[in-house]
Amino acid sequence: MSRFGDATAVERTAEGRYEADLDAGFSFAEAVNGGYLMAVLARAAVDASPHEHPVATAATFLRVAKPGRAEVLVETRKSGRTAATARVGLVQDGVPVVEALITTSTLDAGDEPDWVGEPPVPAVPPIEHCTSFGGVGDDRTRGFADQVDMRFDPATMGWLDGQPGGRPEMRAWFGLADPHEPDAYALALAVDALPPIVLNMGARGWAPTVEMTWHMRAVPAPGPLAVHGSGRLVTGGWFDEEVEVWDSAGRLVAQSRQLARVGRKS
Amino acid sequence: MSRFGDATAVERTAEGRYEADLDAGFSFAEAVNGGYLMAVLARAAVDASPHEHPVATAATFLRVAKPGRAEVLVETRKSGRTAATARVGLVQDGVPVVEALITTSTLDAGDEPDWVGEPPVPAVPPIEHCTSFGGVGDDRTRGFADQVDMRFDPATMGWLDGQPGGRPEMRAWFGLADPHEPDAYALALAVDALPPIVLNMGARGWAPTVEMTWHMRAVPAPGPLAVHGSGRLVTGGWFDEEVEVWDSAGRLVAQSRQLARVGRKS
Numbered sequence: 195m196s197r198f199g200d201a202t203a204v205e206r207t208a209e210g211r212y213e214a215d216l217d218a219g220f221s222f223a224e225a226v227n228g229g230y231l232m233a234v235l236a237r238a239a240v241d242a243s244p245h246e247h248p249v250a251t252a253a254t255f256l257r258v259a260k261p262g263r264a265e266v267l268v269e270t271r272k273s274g275r276t277a278a279t280a281r282v283g284l285v286q287d288g289v290p291v292v293e294a295l296i297t298t299s300t301l302d303a304g305d306e307p308d309w310v311g312e313p314p315v316p317a318v319p320p321i322e323h324c325t326s327f328g329g330v331g332d333d334r335t336r337g338f339a340d341q342v343d344m345r346f347d348p349a350t351m352g353w354l355d356g357q358p359g360g361r362p363e364m365r366a367w368f369g370l371a372d373p374h375e376p377d378a379y380a381l382a383l384a385v386d387a388l389p390p391i392v393l394n395m396g397a398r399g400w401a402p403t404v405e406m407t408w409h410m411r412a413v414p415a416p417g418p419l420a421v422h423g424s425g426r427l428v429t430g431g432w433f434d435e436e437v438e439v440w441d442s443a444g445r446l447v448a449q450s451r452q453l454a455r456v457g458r459k460s
Numbered sequence: 461m462s463r464f465g466d467a468t469a470v471e472r473t474a475e476g477r478y479e480a481d482l483d484a485g486f487s488f489a490e491a492v493n494g495g496y497l498m499a500v501l502a503r504a505a506v507d508a509s510p511h512e513h514p515v516a517t518a519a520t521f522l523r524v525a526k527p528g529r530a531e532v533l534v535e536t537r538k539s540g541r542t543a544a545t546a547r548v549g550l551v552q553d554g555v556p557v558v559e560a561l562i563t564t565s566t567l568d569a570g571d572e573p574d575w576v577g578e579p580p581v582p583a584v585p586p587i588e589h590c591t592s593f594g595g596v597g598d599d600r601t602r603g604f605a606d607q608v609d610m611r612f613d614p615a616t617m618g619w620l621d622g623q624p625g626g627r628p629e630m631r632a633w634f635g636l637a638d639p640h641e642p643d644a645y646a647l648a649l650a651v652d653a654l655p656p657i658v659l660n661m662g663a664r665g666w667a668p669t670v671e672m673t674w675h676m677r678a679v680p681a682p683g684p685l686a687v688h689g690s691g692r693l694v695t696g697g698w699f700d701e702e703v704e705v706w707d708s709a710g711r712l713v714a715q716s717r718q719l720a721r722v723g724r725k726s
Binding site: 249250252254256257271272276277279281290293294295297301302305306307308309310311362395404405407409411412424425426427428429430432434438446449451453455456 | 661
């Protein structure tokens with residue numbers, strides 16, 4: 195088992211009740227990563243379902259999750275032949291932290307797309323032309339960066355040097371530092387792994403996600419994932435961030451959109 | 461009050477409990493329209509919130525809603541200064557029909573965007589070059605088409621004549637037949653008002669939405685809304701449909717994505 199596999203494990207304590215131990219490694223400063231939380235929720239939802247894959251996860255982040263013990267409550271609302279849907283909640287100290295609706299289904303790894311759109315342009319550059327997060331951040335903020343193996347398109351990382359690119363974009367190759375081949379749970383992490391795209395607009399600091407929905411579209415092939423993040427509108431302190439994840443076989447495997455708050459301006 | 465305003469009204473019967481009367485006019489064949497249902501849910505969520513606008517609505521459609529009496533249950537999970545979040549459920553005959561998570565906030569109609577992406581290309585053609593749904597369908601299926609005033613880009617309507625365009629796209633101008641100026645609830649309807657984009661891929665029949673999330677990004681100006689629908693992947697019987705809604709002042713006012721099942725192939 196990989197560290198990520200261990201860190202997302204849930205233990206069933208009763209019908210629809212699970213315990214999780216949130217790993218401080220997947221946090222960034224004060225907050226446990228939202229993609230990691232969605233992976234934990236998805237593991238409980240799949241355990242409680244006759245189906246194998248979290249095809250639709252809509253999560254609302256109410257409060258900051260802290261490393262340590264958490265309870266995951268799964269309330270099945272429909273269980274059918276094609277799909278099942280549950281309300282899934284993450285609770286710490288009796289307080290709701292994340293609320294989600296998760297629909298599970300069983301995707302066939304052998305499915306060939308009937309139609310697929312063009313891959314995003316520009317592509318993520320070859321991995322040897324990409325840059326890692328090396329040396330950035332202090333002990334307090336490095337947790338998440340140490341758990342993932344991400345290589346960023348330098349064209350979207352000017353904000354690191356005080357030269358934000360001026361467009362809400364971020365692109366990278368994604369994998370886990372302690373190797374864990376792409377699966378549904380790694381996809382949950384991948385869709386929320388990029389630094390906030392508004393860092394390229396001069397925003398600074400943490401950009402808390404309010405709502406994030408992601409769809410698993412195919413079973414990913416082994417190898418690095420290409421993660422493309424972009425946004426459409428920054429207004430009134432809110433921004434959207436869309437992420438597409440393409441696998442090493444060149445297939446679109448996940449799509450997401452989140453609505454988040456812009457951090458403090460520089 | 462417009463017919464749409466009446467049709468989406470909810471009556472509070474107790475703390476967190478509302479009654480609605482689903483209007484058969486907003487159904488298509490056997491199913492009440494999903495956007496109309498999201499408007500009804502949003503009205504209850506806003507009534508139960510200190511905030512004015514449904515900025516994030518994530519809805520999962522469990523069963524077909526029937527015209528007539530329905531109950532809407534609102535369970536507040538967090539109520540803060542910037543936003544409030546509730547679980548919102550639509551129940552008919554004691555059975556859950558729609559489950560949603562709705563986050564409300566108060567948008568400022570005077571906000572100017574800090575950044576906005578390019579409008580979708582191609583644009584919806586001038587309204588006089590667009591086509592209505594006139595004469596299509598029988599009494600059973602016309603309900604929804606009679607309640608909206610939609611004018612479609614002819615380039616995306618070849619499927620009506622048995623000549624699907626081959627790309628999952630649909631574009632139209634949107635308004636209500638009984639005039640109702642754009643507001644949050646009209647946006648909920650607009651994001652699910654287009655015919656399924658897979659009709660342009662040779663699919664036929666109803667394409668049931670499984671999960672749909674939409675975000676209200678700005679208070680819309682009066683006048684017709686431009687609605688742009690497109691998809692990225694059709695595979696294993698599933699497809700995604702993204703919709704952007706732009707108002708008459710040229711502003712992006714709503715974004716959505718749905719995951720749906722492909723109807724029977726022709």
